[in-house]
Amino acid sequence: MDLLDDEALERSSVVANCRMNRERRLAGYNRELGVDVVEALRSRRRPGRAVRWLDLCCGTAYALIEVSHLLGDEAEIVGVDLVDFFAGPSRPPGLRLVTASITAWEPEEPFDLITCVHGLHYVGDRLGVITKAAAWLTDDGLFTANFDARGIILENGLPAGRRFTADLRKAGLVYDTRRRRISRRGRCAVELPYRYLGADDRAGPNYTGQPAVDSYYRWMT
Template structure:
């Protein structure tokens, strides 16, 4: 199999044109993430900071900004500049960048990713990076399909991966296919990224997705902070 590196993957039509989260609005976010985004933000100290990765047009973020006003700073990141709202609320920032390389300047109280991880190459690497972007009591929640993580021979990483994740305080629900945790942490997983397959076909959403391939390596001790 010819695996793609992240640069090649991000030029793939499967990734650049994915439709999973392009137009989604706040009720859709609440349904997919299993939380009420605005209520979650309102329950935090002011001003609250929300980062949404693979944000699509940013419709949901604009709605939240209108509801929360100066009480929230909201940042959306997407690989494709397909943002709605040419006139944006002052505390809403939409960034065109790869989630694999982008770095925030400050921690966030809430980080979300609605169906975006399906199109990322080094998914486990991105999860590890997200862990360092949270505030000490911040919340991360995203859609994640553990079957998209494959070993070099093509078999799913499966239970070994979910056990590794849970040992470090990461929650994964195989029924809803949601992943998340609370609080900033350094996530150390025993996998080394090898590349991705953009021809994996549809995943559980019915849309074409990307499988990510890893070698298993010797166990690294989990570190939380």
């Protein structure tokens, strides 16, 4: 089939119209990720430096604004989203919002917490994003995201299946099959034997009930 590259995918109506995270507040983050965001940040504070949180596909950034008000200058928070649909105009000084593709954007410093609430469903090379996020963590940092392994398709058109989830765990990632979450504690150079081929925006609804994107890969071992 004809697969979309990143530029074409980002113009897709499925990606542009995704509604999964646009208006989500902090309570929704805690529920979807199974993590108390504020407690996760407070537990990683160190004397003399602010704790750092990166949220990928942050939507309006309401949750980030809430946390920034709660923690004040104790936290530096960065939100990245493909569309400049951020709440505002007034924002806390410790919050930075970036309009960029998460497949291309790179941070300057590591983070104590990295999250992505349902955003990976609309990313082409989602394994590339996961790999980078693991490398952006501090030594005791936490990465956690909603992730549906059934959206990873091999070049023969079949789902990557159990071999793929075994490869995730072998690479040092934790995948919760029932809750469809992926996570990593501590910085790690993740190596996965898959080469990205392109994306299909005609995959239809995934487990959330919203239309999503399938990501195609070649298994390299």
